[in-house]
Amino acid sequence: MRLLLHDPDDASAAWVLEGLRARGVALEPVGSGELLRARTWHHAVGTDGASAGIVLADGRTIDSREVVGTLNRLTAVPPLSGPVAADDREYAAQELHALWLSWLAALPGPVLNRPTPYSLCGLWLDGAQWALRAGRAGLPCAPLALGDAAQVPYPALEERAQAPSAWLVVACGTVFGTPEAEPLATGCTALAHDVGAELLGVGLARGPDGDLSFATATTLPDLRFAGAPLLDLLARRLA
Amino acid sequence: MILLCGIPTESPLALVGQELRALGHPFAVFHQRRWAEYGLEGAVRDGCVTGRLRLGPLKVTLEEVRGVYTRLMDDRRLPDVEGRPADDPWSARCRALHAALAGWTEVMPGRVVNRAAPQGSNASKPYQAQLIARHGLAVPRTLVTNDPEAVLDFRRRHGRVVFKSISGVRSIVRELHDDDLRRLERIRWCPVQFQERVEGFDVRVHCVGGEVHACRIVSDAVDYRYAVHQVGSPAVLEPYALDGDLASRCLRLTDALGLELSGIDLRLDGDGRAWCFEVNPSPAFSYYEHHTGLPIARAIAGHLAAA
Numbered sequence: 001m002r003l004l005l006h007d008p009d010d011a012s013a014a015w016v017l018e019g020l021r022a023r024g025v026a027l028e029p030v031g032s033g034e035l036l037r038a039r040t041w042h043h044a045v046g047t048d049g050a051s052a053g054i055v056l057a058d059g060r061t062i063d064s065r066e067v068v069g070t071l072n073r074l075t076a077v078p079p080l081s082g083p084v085a086a087d088d089r090e091y092a093a094q095e096l097h098a099l100w101l102s103w104l105a106a107l108p109g110p111v112l113n114r115p116t117p118y119s120l121c122g123l124w125l126d127g128a129q130w131a132l133r134a135g136r137a138g139l140p141c142a143p144l145a146l147g148d149a150a151q152v153p154y155p156a157l158e159e160r161a162q163a164p165s166a167w168l169v170v171a172c173g174t175v176f177g178t179p180e181a182e183p184l185a186t187g188c189t190a191l192a193h194d195v196g197a198e199l200l201g202v203g204l205a206r207g208p209d210g211d212l213s214f215a216t217a218t219t220l221p222d223l224r225f226a227g228a229p230l231l232d233l234l235a236r237r238l239a
Numbered sequence: 240m241i242l243l244c245g246i247p248t249e250s251p252l253a254l255v256g257q258e259l260r261a262l263g264h265p266f267a268v269f270h271q272r273r274w275a276e277y278g279l280e281g282a283v284r285d286g287c288v289t290g291r292l293r294l295g296p297l298k299v300t301l302e303e304v305r306g307v308y309t310r311l312m313d314d315r316r317l318p319d320v321e322g323r324p325a326d327d328p329w330s331a332r333c334r335a336l337h338a339a340l341a342g343w344t345e346v347m348p349g350r351v352v353n354r355a356a357p358q359g360s361n362a363s364k365p366y367q368a369q370l371i372a373r374h375g376l377a378v379p380r381t382l383v384t385n386d387p388e389a390v391l392d393f394r395r396r397h398g399r400v401v402f403k404s405i406s407g408v409r410s411i412v413r414e415l416h417d418d419d420l421r422r423l424e425r426i427r428w429c430p431v432q433f434q435e436r437v438e439g440f441d442v443r444v445h446c447v448g449g450e451v452h453a454c455r456i457v458s459d460a461v462d463y464r465y466a467v468h469q470v471g472s473p474a475v476l477e478p479y480a481l482d483g484d485l486a487s488r489c490l491r492l493t494d495a496l497g498l499e500l501s502g503i504d505l506r507l508d509g510d511g512r513a514w515c516f517e518v519n520p521s522p523a524f525s526y527y528e529h530h531t532g533l534p535i536a537r538a539i540a541g542h543l544a545a546a
Contacts, residue, residue, distance in 0.1 A: 041430050043383040045365045047372045083428045091408060092429040098363035098406035099383055099430055105366050117359025117366070128283050128342040135286030146290060147280040147339050 002238050003070040004029045012223040013073050019231035025239055027071065030062065032078050035100065043103055050106035069238035070111040072104060073220060074120040110237055112198045113219050122219030123195045133194055134214040139187035141214040142207065164203030164215045169226040171233055172198050176226030181212055191217065240303045241266035241543045245310035250525035252310045258540035267299050269340065271311060279339045288346055305349040306543035310521065350499060350546035352539060357497030358520035362407040364432060367518060374492045376515040379437050385430040387423040399436035401461055412462040439508040442479055445524050445535050446493040447500040448542030451486040452533040455479035476530035485513050492518065500539060
């Protein structure tokens with residue numbers, strides 16, 4: 001079984017599902033809402049390892065021992081409603097996040113991306129941390145203000161990250177995207193390696209001189225930017 | 240320069256400050272209750288962080304800070320902020336300052352006890368248990384489920400079973416008794432973590448800067464932190480000498496989790512095997528130091544001063 005885990009309305013997930021099906025690789029799509037409404041969860045952890053069995057409301061089962069690969073685009077537990085009392089929803093959401101994190105961490109085979117405690121689909125950093133890591137990875141990056149004051153000497157990264165001029169997708173060490181960003185490919189690959197992400201989107205901003213520099217990054221990239229070559233790579237990685 | 244962040248009268252922070260004073264090492268305090276007098280202005284450029292932290296009349300250059308010990312409370316719970324809406328300008332300013340401080344401590348090149356990212360493993364007990372097991376310590380057999388039948392089966396197989404929260408939300412560990420089975424149906428709406436009960440005695444291990452400080456806890460309570468409530472008498476704590484191999488494994492685990500300071504909860508069974516329940520990345524070590532005299536604060540201060 002190969003899983004495609006996704007949040008609602010994830011156009012990239014739908015695109016990958018179709019693209020891989022056309023390449024003969026069947027993914028089992030499972031939405032965050034379906035995980036939330038699952039009939040039963042059994043997650044066992046011990047010194048000799050961890051496993052999990054899930055029975056979804058529609059009767060489908062996910063046995064972690066049968067999973068051979070996962071494209072993981074879950075970001076968070078969806079808002080709770082229904083039988084959980086309003087006062088208990090924040091607590092219940094934290095409990096479910098803790099369970100999903102542990103379950104994802106225990107999945108065998110390639111998991112793109114592996115979860116981290118603060119985000120289910122990989123490392124989730126603020127602007128300063130991305131800028132620092134991008135700089136250390138050798139990517140050109142305009143200075144970023146770090147502070148609480150309204151008057152700052154540099155525009156906040158968030159402002160530049162609003163509408164990057166171009167996106168690159170790093171997938172399993174290969175960079176996909178606009179040819180003019182080719183000189184930044186090595187830095188982008190180094191950044192993905194540094195944050196432990198098999199899939200990383202890197203947003204680039206164009207400076208006044210026309211050069212591209214780092215603007216933002218995400219472990220939940222829009223994969224459609226990378227086109228058919230990425231689907232070929234995912235088909236090989238998850239096959 | 241060392242920076243201590245939190246409420247200075249809070250025991251762990253107070254003890255570390257006391258030890259830094261004894262070492263004659265300069266330090267500044269980000270007194271959380273005085274946040275309104277503070278500011279932080281800096282920049283990230285070419286992979287480096289520069290700027291300054293204003294603490295009332297004191298100005299600290301960020302590049303001078305070599306070590307940070309942080310015990311920050313949730314800034315939304317500060318007395319002058321709690322109850323105000325998030326978009327209230329006062330609340331927003333407090334949040335912005337704390338976000339900037341947190342952002343800086345994550346990226347500053349010195350020693351931070353502890354950074355937020357590695358503390359995250361504690362947000363999920365079964366996730367952390369997987370990491371613990373991967374690094375050479377035994378963990379009790381655990382079942383996280385929303386299926387009452389599975390819980391009954393787990394109990395049949397393991398005999399005595401305890402239950403606790405899955406996440407880092409503090410919960411009292413309780414044994415699953417027959418009386419509890421009547422409300423077992425409630426887990427259908429929110430899974431619960433069940434664990435085989437390991438018989439033995441508790442050992443709390445604090446690791447910092449290559450040092451290991453362990454104490455044995457003598458109590459009949461399931462959760463010794465609540466011993467008075469559970470068994471009517473407080474737990475007794477005494478220094479405990481870990482064997483060299485176990486001490487090394489605790490140090491390696493702390494390092495592997497990316498922590499500078501850890502509070503590791505162990506139970507040693509009748510065969511001398513160590514079972515690890517949890518690694519606390521922000522341990523309130525003062526409780527153990529007060530009861531045993533273990534020099535944990537001195538070790539933390541020394542570790543910061545050596546940065």
